[in-house]
Amino acid sequence: MKTKSVLIGLILIISxxxxxxxxxxxxxxxxxxxFFPFGDISFADELVSFNKGNPFQAEEYSNPQKALNIxxxxxxxxxxxxxxxxxxxxxxxxxxxxxxDIDGYDLYVFEIGSGLEPVDVYISKNGVEWISVGQTxxxxxxxxxxxxxxxxxxxxxxxxxxxxxxASGEWPGAEIDAVGAIGSSMNFQLNSSVLFKSGExxxxxxxxxxxxxxxxxxxxxxxxxxxxxxxxxGSSESNLHLSEARAITIKSFFIDSCQIDANLLEINAYxxxxxxxxxxxxxxxxxxxxxxxxxxPKLNLNKNDVVGIxxxxxxxxxxxxxxxxxxxxxxEDYGEILGELSDxxxxxxxxxxxxxxxxxxxxxxxxxxxxxxxxxxxxDFTELTTKWGYCTIEPTKxxxxxxxx
Numbered sequence: 495m496k497t498k499s500v501l502i503g504l505i506l507i508i509s510x511x512x513x514x515x516x517x518x519x520x521x522x523x524x525x526x527x528x529f530f531p532f533g534d535i536s537f538a539d540e541l542v543s544f545n546k547g548n549p550f551q552a553e554e555y556s557n558p559q560k561a562l563n564i565x566x567x568x569x570x571x572x573x574x575x576x577x578x579x580x581x582x583x584x585x586x587x588x589x590x591x592x593x594x595d596i597d598g599y600d601l602y603v604f605e606i607g608s609g610l611e612p613v614d615v616y617i618s619k620n621g622v623e624w625i626s627v628g629q630t631x632x633x634x635x636x637x638x639x640x641x642x643x644x645x646x647x648x649x650x651x652x653x654x655x656x657x658x659x660x661a662s663g664e665w666p667g668a669e670i671d672a673v674g675a676i677g678s679s680m681n682f683q684l685n686s687s688v689l690f691k692s693g694e695x696x697x698x699x700x701x702x703x704x705x706x707x708x709x710x711x712x713x714x715x716x717x718x719x720x721x722x723x724x725x726x727x728g729s730s731e732s733n734l735h736l737s738e739a740r741a742i743t744i745k746s747f748f749i750d751s752c753q754i755d756a757n758l759l760e761i762n763a764y765x766x767x768x769x770x771x772x773x774x775x776x777x778x779x780x781x782x783x784x785x786x787x788x789x790x791p792k793l794n795l796n797k798n799d800v801v802g803i804x805x806x807x808x809x810x811x812x813x814x815x816x817x818x819x820x821x822x823x824x825x826e827d828y829g830e831i832l833g834e835l836s837d838x839x840x841x842x843x844x845x846x847x848x849x850x851x852x853x854x855x856x857x858x859x860x861x862x863x864x865x866x867x868x869x870x871x872x873x874d875f876t877e878l879t880t881k882w883g884y885c886t887i888e889p890t891k892x893x894x895x896x897x898x899x
Contacts, residue, residue, distance in 0.1 A: 495636060518859070519823040519830055522732040523567040523606040527823045529814035530676055531791075538586035538652060538673040539563050542621060544683035547656050547667045548636065550579025556670070558584060565604045565672040575606050578656040585621070585653045587674055592648040592788065593617060593675035600638040601627070603654060604671040611668040616641075618651040620768045629657065632890060646719060646760070646789055648679055676717070680714065680789045682707045695739035697747060704744070707787065708752030717789040719760050720744050723786070726766040738763030740785055799875055806836070806878070806896030813841075830859065831867065841869040845882060854885035865889070 514820045518534075522758045530536040544558035561584060563574035577604045578584060593601060603615065615637055616624040627639045627898030643649075697704070711718050722737030724742060741761040748754040759820040769777035798819065804811040827850070833843015845864075850863035858864045867882040880894035 500808075518821045518832055519856065520565045520604075520672075520674075521567070521828075522772070523565065523604060526604060527812070529812075529821055530674055531814075532591060532680075533821075535590045535678065536674045537562070537564050538588050538675075539586040540589050542585035542587050542651065543583075544576070544585070545583045547579025547582030547658075549666050550582060556597075561586060563672065565674075567604070567606045567671045575669040575671040577669050580652070580666040581656050581658045582667050583653065583655045585651060587621070587653075588650050588675060591675060592650055592679045592681065593639075594639065594648045594653070594679050594790065595640045595643050595645055598638065598676075598677065599676065600639045600676060601637040601652065602672075602674040602676065603630050603635045603637070605630070605635065606669050606671050611793075613657055613668045614655040616653040616655075617649040618653070619647070619649055620681075624653060643827060646717070646790075648719075676688055680791065682710065682787045682789070693734065695743045697743060701751070703748070703753065704747055708754060711754055711787075711789055712752065714789050715739070715790045717758055717760065718748075718754070718790070719762060719788045721753070721762045721763050721764060721788065723768065723782060723784045724766050724784040726769070727779065728772045730765060731879045734763055734765035737765050737785075740844065744785055748854040766879050799838065800835070800869075800878075802875075803899040804878060804896040805874050805899050806880075807894050810899070811896060831869075832858075833867070839871045839873070839875075841867075843867060843869075844892040850884070852884040856885075867894075 519525055519529045524747045539561060539562050546556060548568070550556055554671050555575075555577040556579065560574055561778065563720070566574045568686050572576050573713050576584060582642045601617070605611070605613070605793070612630050613629050614629050617627055617639065618624045625658045627642050629639050636832040650792070652673050654668075654670060659749055675780060685742070720741045724737050738761070741763055746759050747755050748759060766782070769778075769782040771781035773779055773782060776830050782856035799815070801815045804813065806824065806876065808829060809824060810825040811830070811831075813822040816833075818832065820833045820835060822831045822840050823829060824831070827847040829842055829845060829847045831841070831845050833841045844858060844864055845867050846861050846864040848861060848863065850865075853862045854864055856862070865882055865884040866886065867880055868889050869878055869880045871878050876894050879892070881889040882891050883889040
């Protein structure tokens with residue numbers, strides 16, 4: 495086997511900002527909202543390719559970049575979306591999260607516009623081999639991928655193809671505002687030079703980053719998959735063995751040094767397959783020599799507690815829970831809540847609106863109308879009472895109460 499480079503990647507595909515990991519709700523563009531447990535990182539954020547349909551929309555309505563990141567349709571028109579055109583095809587990639595199967599719906603396609611048109615949806619691990627996961631019904635569309643995949647499969651690519659349902663109209667083809675994965679796994683990265691010497695599977699002396707990742711894995715508490723990859727230098731067989739040895743080394747470190755349950759750790763060895771860069775260049779080969787650590791958070795989505803719909807003084811309040819993270823929305827001025835459970839019956843967090851009696855110097859979700867809140871629920875979770883205040887002021891106002899719907 496030829497000598498390997500000293501570099502091997504342990505790639506993180508997650509934002510380091512705290513706000514990006516907070517669950518929140520997003521407008522579907524048609525009067526409803528949907529909860530994404532990992533907030534802004536849940537959406538596809540890299541354009542792979544775009545092939546316009548025929549006929550297609552004007553250039554200002556056909557910018558494929560408009561289909562990336564969070565849903566941002568403000569109801570003023572279609573310029574914040576990508577018009578596919580009749581039979582058009584769009585391929586996007588998740589770079590700070592991945593798509594996988596959870597209980598219930600997994601993938602969401604936000605389509606806007608007055609003439610809603612269906613699309614065929616495909617998913618892929620590598621952007622080459624595709625799995626058809628069904629057809630949307632137009633509008634805000636949700637897809638359950640469970641019948642097509644294994645529980646531990648992870649996907650980074652989504653392909654959306656306009657169905658050519660109706661070529662008539664001023665703007666033919668579906669208009670895509672965003673593509674989101676509610677089953678977002680979290681992947682970690684660090685500078686690869688500290689891990690292995692060339693052609694070896696022994697970890698270097700600097701293990702500080704691995705300790706930090708181990709702590710994050712324990713906090714998330716779910717299944718962790720360690721995937722080993724190499725470049726294409728050397729034989730396929732030797733590369734497969736090397737990628738497996740390095741994945742085993744990382745697994746052993748997490749078990750022995752971080753006290754992570756071995757039953758929650760699995761390894762996959764892929765050798766030189768699924769490259770993420772060009773193996774014909776040294777830079778590309780360095781990127782392909784990598785280990786990816788994928789963590790599936792331990793879910794608690796079905797607990798019947800604060801979760802549900804509540805009739806309150808501020809309109810209908812929808813509350814969602816992901817572990818101890820709380821997010822929700824209410825009908826008063828496009829309001830949202832975010833916070834955590836401090837105990838079984840108490841949410842401590844913030845409310846956010848488009849407008850309110852006072853404006854704050856800092857913004858949350860791009861809005862300057864927000865404040866602190868403490869929301870308490872009675873013993874059988876049939877009633878709630880809330881103390882709230884503006885901005886950072888201690889929450890003392892008490893006119894936000896409600897009952898379970």
